[in-house]
Amino acid sequence: MHPALLGIVAIVVAVGACTAYFYLSNLLLDKVIFPARGVHAGRNINRANMIRPWLFLFPALFVLGVYLAYPVVATLWLSVTRRVGSGEEWAGLANYGQMLSEPKFWESIRNNMLWLVIVPAASTAFGLLAAQLTDRIRWGNIAKSLIFMPMAISFVGASVIWKLVYDARPEGTEQIGILNAVYLFFGGDTPQHWLTLPFWNNFFLMAVLIWIQTGFAMVILSAALRGIPEETVEAAIIDGANPLQVFFRIKAPQIMGTIVVVWTTITIIVLKIFDIVFAMTNGQWETQVLANYMYDKLFRANDWGVGSASAMVIMLLVTPILVWNVRNARKEMR
Known part of the structure; x- marks a missing residue:
C-alpha cells in the first residue's frame, strides 16, 4: 500500500476507533450500568457522572501503563532473577x-x-x-x-x-x-x-x-x-x-x-x-x-x-x- 494511503487509513481507523469507544462506553454507562430511570434515576446519574471522566482517561492510562509502568515492573523482576538455560530462576538480591x-x-x-x-x-x-x-x-x-x-x-x-x-x-x-x-x-x-x-x-x-x-x-x-x-x-x-x-x-x-x-x-x-x-x-x-x-x-x-x-x-x-x-x-x- 502507498505510504500516503496507509497514513490516511491509519488516521481514519484511529479516529473511528476513538469515536466508537467514547460513544459505546457512554452508551453502556448510561443505558446499562446506571440507567437514568426508576426510583434511583438521580443517584444513577450522579454515579455515571463520577465514572465518566475515567472513561476518557482510560485510553491514556492504558498507554502509560503499557509503555511506562510495565517496563518498570519487568525490569524490577529481571533484577531479582537470573537466567538458567532457556528459563530463569529467583535470585533475590544476588544481582544487586x-x-x-x-x-x-x-x-x-x-x-x-x-x-x-x-x-x-x-x-x-x-x-x-x-x-x-x-x-x-x-x-x-x-x-x-x-x-x-x-x-x-x-x-x-x-x-x-x-x-x-x-x-x-x-x-x-x-x-x-x-x-x-x-x-x-x-x-x-x-x-x-x-x-x-x-x-x-x-x-x-x-x-x-x-x-x-x-x-x-x-x-x-x-x-x-x-x-x-x-x-x-x-x-x-x-x-x-x-x-x-x-x-x-x-x-x-x-x-x-x-x-x-x-x-x-x-x-x-x-x-x-x-x-x-x-x-x-x-x-x-x-x-x-x-x-x-x-x-x-x-x-x-x-x-x-x-x-x-x-x-x-x-x-x-x-x-x-x-x-x-x-x-x-x-x-x-x-
Whole structure:
C-alpha cells in the first residue's frame, strides 16, 4: 500500500476507533450500568457522572501503563532473577550484591556524582550569563541563535564534533584537533590524548553536555529575565545599585524558581547520560557512567540481572527529582 494511503487509513481507523469507544462506553454507562430511570434515576446519574471522566482517561492510562509502568515492573523482576538455560530462576538480591562488588559500578557512581556537581551548575551559570548579556546587546538575537544551535544536534553528533576537537595526531605531523593545535602553539611538548587522561578526561566529556545544555538554560532563563518588572530594576538603579547588585539582589531572586527548574531538568539528563560517553570513550580510561555500565551488562555481557539492577539504581536516583519537580509545579499552579 502507498505510504500516503496507509497514513490516511491509519488516521481514519484511529479516529473511528476513538469515536466508537467514547460513544459505546457512554452508551453502556448510561443505558446499562446506571440507567437514568426508576426510583434511583438521580443517584444513577450522579454515579455515571463520577465514572465518566475515567472513561476518557482510560485510553491514556492504558498507554502509560503499557509503555511506562510495565517496563518498570519487568525490569524490577529481571533484577531479582537470573537466567538458567532457556528459563530463569529467583535470585533475590544476588544481582544487586554482585553489582555492588564490582569496581566498575563504583567508578560509574563516582563519575555520575562528579557530573551531577559540575554539569548542571556550569550549564545553568553559563545559560544565565548568556541570557543576561545577550539582552543587553543590539545583536542579541543572533547571539542567542548561535548559542542555542547545539541543542539541534544529537548527543552522538556533538560527540563526533568534540572528538575532532580532542583529536591527537603523531608528533611531528599537523594537528587537526583544535585543542592540541592550541596546546602546541603555546609551547606544549607533545600532542596529548586528552580522552585517555584519567580523571581529567571526565571534564572533557562534560564540556560536550555543557556546550549543548547552555543554550537550553539560556532560552528559559532569558524568558524569565524578560518577565521581571522594569519598575523594580529602575528603582534599584535610582537607589544607587550597580549592575552586579541589580543582577544578584534584584533579578536573580525573582527568577530563582526558574533557575531551580532548569537546574533539576539538566540534573535528570545527567543521571541518564549515555550517548556522549559511549561515542567518545565507551567507558574506558575511568570514564564509566551508570547508563553505560547498564548497557555493557545488558548487551555485551548478556547479564540481564545485573544490568536490570543498575537500571533500577538509575530510576531510584531520578525519581526523587521528578517528584520534587512535580510538587513545585503544583505549588506554582495554586
